[in-house]
Amino acid sequence: MQLPKVFLFCAWCGVALAAPHIPGSDGDVLERLPGRRDDPVQAELRSLRAASNAAPEDSAAAATLARRYFDLANAEGDPRYVGYAEAALRRWPSNDAPVEVLYVRGLLRQYRHDFDTALGEFERVLSREPDHFGARSWRAGLYMVRADYASAARECAALPVEKDDLYAVACRAYIDATTGKTAAAYRQLAGALAADRDVEPGERLWVLTRLGEMAWRLGDAAAADRHFRDALALGRDDNFLLAAYADFLLEQGRAKEAARLLRDWARSDTLLLRLAMAEKQLGSPDAQPHIQALGERFAAASLRGERLHMGEEARYLLDLKGDPAAALAVGLENWKEQREPRDALVVLEAAAAARDAKAAAPVLKWLEQSGFESERMRRAAASLR
């Protein structure tokens, strides 16, 4: 039932706060910053900022600065950089802003899950530069998040590369693997990777992660494990890879390895979630403080009136708090915007635990129409029918 506003006054009540205090000594370290002043990244940012400030009319300098902030936000998982990037582009608010501004604006909008605006910005970029690779591939990615596979396929086909280029293959394989053609997608993507000799480590990591997921869903745990390990061996910290591999390990009953993998990643919400799940399975004493920390982060985010991680929040409610009804509600809210397989899975599992098949109808419909192949998803769906 919808409570009237008057009863929601106590919005802060669930948020645990430490008490304000006066530190014992001047030497007490209160906060660690992302980098020292002589850190190369900080130095680079300083010089980009100076360049942009020195030429406030220069949209290219502003876009470069904003783009650098955006990359940092992704690498470090720190959304403050997205705010700084938006500030850098403030002088160019209109739709006829220079292409480089429109493009970065699109990146920033999607980061904040404003997918409609982001698609629009990329569309404007493409109307002026039809061969803009970034805008085209972002549109493909955004359509995937929305489970609009036909539109995603159109964007893949329009990528300004040869049909057998690794990019074109990866783009198509990503769609095929989500729409019931996992085995073929796996073969093609593995083939394209083997055929391409000068693959950058970043892109190799992505392809290997996807191959790992596909092999896992095809039931070949050994191959999946090999792909994930090959990706890890590239030595790059990648949140998405770690999350995917941890999910795999957890499902394979290898919670100990998952906990070891994520030991140093508690600062990432998505990885802290998996770490706490592993610790809970192991009965570790670390589980409780981690579960509590996650709860505090979700509560703090909701104070802003923003909930960007509802998929994770639903999983947290289902697996860590044992509250399937709340998990179902949050998962369905998330499903309105984000429709990737893991968003579907949490709804199905929450609905099964809450014994509420009716609520899961939109996700069951997606499962039927997409033909997504996953043993675990099928099991969850079957238990609802």
Added chain:
Amino acid sequence: MRGLLLALLLSCATAEAHKPSDSYLTLFADGKTLRGQWDIALRDLEYAIGLDANGDGAITWGELKAKQAEVDAYALARLSLSADGKACRLAPADHLVDDHSDGAYAVLRFRAECTPEGYGRIAVEYSLFFDLDPTHRGLLRVERPGDSETGILSPERPRLEIRAQARSRLEQFSDYVREGVWHIWIGFDHILFLLSLLLPAVFVWSGSTWRPAERFATTFWDVFKVATSFTVAHSITLSLAALSVVELPSRLVESAIALSVVLAALNNVWPLVHGRRWMVAFGFGLIHGFGFASVLADLGLPRDALLLALVGFNVGVEVGQLAIIAAFLPLAYALRGTWAYRRLVFVGGSAAIALVAAIWLTERAFDLKLGLI
């Protein structure tokens, strides 16, 4: 160009290790004095004015203290408070630190010197960090004697006006009355129970069959007795449960409520109890009271106004009930002699109610969702 696609298909799963920038502004208002506490992230202060004097990537208490005057000046220049339209002068009082879920915050406590005559409303105008980070938010909480209110300050909405006094007792009371009415209105199980008891009120039992009542007074008193005993009964258990004297598991309560509807409706089709329906209303009313109590608990009971909430909610439930009776009774009385009322409404309606309630009973007792209704 290469490397882009990968960034793309990954980043929708971006991890956020931190949350975006927020400050926490709490105002303590009582209509006469005004104090504030403002928690501002050290990360943000570092970006705006620079705190890390030695550049080692760590902010110490000593470094923060050295910049305290600058922090105060920077922050307070970006906040203005006014009471009933008159600007307040803000004066820093204490400096502390605190930890929030995403790191350390400087805690600035301040006094606001407003009008000496007392005030009714406070206006907050906020612009901290909006120029550096348009995604920054000021999370405002106003603590008043008796309650509190929150708001979000953003570049789109940098000004909020909030009243300085708690909601009056009368307003709080009327909120609970409204909740009570609303709950009866959306609580189909209570409505159906009441209807099952009311449907035969326009008849008299003649030993083997129902006959239309000859006088409205008979019907009226019958309804009066049923409604009153239902009310008295559920008021008793509602109060006991709200005061935590008696607590029952909600699955048991909800199942028993469904059962009460089944029995009341079946009694119309195959009468076992005819004369003393008020006793049935009383007995099952006790169960329904526990159901009301769980709603009241969900709303959150004010500790300092428990009685007010209890009475208000109860009054609301009664008002809702009376409205249903007032709509039902004249119509039923007018139609009591017709075939449509006797067969369709009375027997058919009762059977339908019993069926619906039986489905509820199954769902609630076995924790199932049948999805039939």
